Amino acid sequence: MLLTLNDYRSAARKRLPRPLYGYVAGASETGAAEEDNEAVFREIRLVPKVLRGVEGRTSQQTLLGQTWSAPFGIAPMGIAALMALDGDREMARAGADATIPYVLSGSSLTPMEQVIEANPEAWFQAYLPGEVARIEALITRVRLAGFKTLVLTADTAVLANRENNVRAGFSTPLRMTPRMLLDFGRCPRWVFGCFARTLLRSGVPHFENSYAERGAPIVSKNAVRDFGRKDHLNWEHVDLIRHLWPGKLVLKGLLAAQDVALAREHGCDGVILSNHGGRQLDFAIAGVRALADARKVAGDMALMVDGGIRRGTDVIKALAMGADFVFVGRPLLFAASIGGRQSVTEAINILRLEVHRDLGLLGLNGLEEVDKSILCTTAEHC
Numbered sequence: 356m357l358l359t360l361n362d363y364r365s366a367a368r369k370r371l372p373r374p375l376y377g378y379v380a381g382a383s384e385t386g387a388a389e390e391d392n393e394a395v396f397r398e399i400r401l402v403p404k405v406l407r408g409v410e411g412r413t414s415q416q417t418l419l420g421q422t423w424s425a426p427f428g429i430a431p432m433g434i435a436a437l438m439a440l441d442g443d444r445e446m447a448r449a450g451a452d453a454t455i456p457y458v459l460s461g462s463s464l465t466p467m468e469q470v471i472e473a474n475p476e477a478w479f480q481a482y483l484p485g486e487v488a489r490i491e492a493l494i495t496r497v498r499l500a501g502f503k504t505l506v507l508t509a510d511t512a513v514l515a516n517r518e519n520n521v522r523a524g525f526s527t528p529l530r531m532t533p534r535m536l537l538d539f540g541r542c543p544r545w546v547f548g549c550f551a552r553t554l555l556r557s558g559v560p561h562f563e564n565s566y567a568e569r570g571a572p573i574v575s576k577n578a579v580r581d582f583g584r585k586d587h588l589n590w591e592h593v594d595l596i597r598h599l600w601p602g603k604l605v606l607k608g609l610l611a612a613q614d615v616a617l618a619r620e621h622g623c624d625g626v627i628l629s630n631h632g633g634r635q636l637d638f639a640i641a642g643v644r645a646l647a648d649a650r651k652v653a654g655d656m657a658l659m660v661d662g663g664i665r666r667g668t669d670v671i672k673a674l675a676m677g678a679d680f681v682f683v684g685r686p687l688l689f690a691a692s693i694g695g696r697q698s699v700t701e702a703i704n705i706l707r708l709e710v711h712r713d714l715g716l717l718g719l720n721g722l723e724e725v726d727k728s729i730l731c732t733t734a735e736h737c
């Protein structure tokens with residue numbers, strides 16, 4: 356039964372070949388950062404208020420000038436088209452159906468022009484290419500495609516050490532070892548429903564990390580391991596993008612309050628506090644732990660956070676700690692692998708309903724009433 360977001364993980368585990376499931380579920384090195392993303396929410400206790408007439412409550416939230424039906428969105432994840440047939444567009448449509456933000460990953464397998472057609476309010480997440488000319492070409496392409504919000508992921512200066520990918524046999528491009536074939540043989544529904552049809556359409560999938568060349572093939576030669584140097588990127592690149600990009604600009608992957616202050620100085624409209632789902636620096640603090648300090652310097656920027664959000668109470672806790680909005684990653688990708696757009700919609704509805712119910716249980720009429728007063732702060736009780 357699929358009753359909570361975590362149920363999609365268990366269902367996906369049965370349906371997907373081990374290397375693919377492992378790639379999505381996994382994290383870097385010891386997995387400590389990823390574990391803490393969920394553990395941090397279990398440390399926080401809530402203090403409800405009663406008898407407050409909550410029949411008119413709403414879980415709508417305004418973010419970057421738009422009103423969304425819930426205070427959470429779909430985080431960028433590059434592998435959606437391997438998890439579900441037409442996965443990027445299926446997730447984009449589910450986001451549009453639910454009126455929540457959907458962020459297309461810069462390393463997705465589907466051309467951005469097709470995705471924005473499926474969801475005209477989609478945001479685009481970019482991994483910056485190395486050279487200025489390619490950065491300019493990328494921004495031009497994103498603008499011409501019609502995206503209004505650009506997310507720059509800043510926590511990937513260096514590729515992370517994800518040993519579990521090696522152990523699980525995941526590589527890009529996928530290498531067909533005998534073990535991989537055995538794994539695939541155990542998952543006929545995925546092989547015939549997604550993989551074979553994707554192969555027929557677009558060949559062996561590589562992750563396209565550069566959208567710089569207009570009309571670049573879906574099957575790109577820019578595999579993850581050689582997608583261009585990133586370790587030279589600095590705040591001058593943010594200035595360049597700010598200069599080139601007329602829409603909303605969001606920096607993702609920040610954790611230090613100092614960086615949040617810099618993002619504001621450099622003209623960003625928002626930041627997403629994130630340790631990349633524990634997939635970059637192991638032992639990086641959970642985004643939620645960075646919220647209080649970030650709030651002090653964020654000013655009027657939108658302050659967003661992701662990592663480990665699985666329950667309505669997690670969403671509300673993050674908002675109470677200072678976030679304006681949150682993003683959800685893995686569970687929605689697992690949902691896509693179960694039943695595409697429909698399953699993603701169901702998963703979104705589960706979380707949305709939890710938020711709505713929790714507001715009622717807390718005695719609140721809307722998200723604007725969520726503040727620190729609902730958090731238990733008495734040392735001996737919490």
Ligand code: FNR
Nearest residue numbers: 379430431432433460508631632662663683684685
């Ligand atoms: C990601 N994430 C990610 N982030 C990003 O900025 N660009 C990307 O292409 C990807 N790709 C990606 C693939 C997969 C399989 C996963 C699981 C994650 C990170 C993602 O946007 C987000 O920060 C985390 O997934 C949030 O944590 P949870 O909700 O998965 O715990």
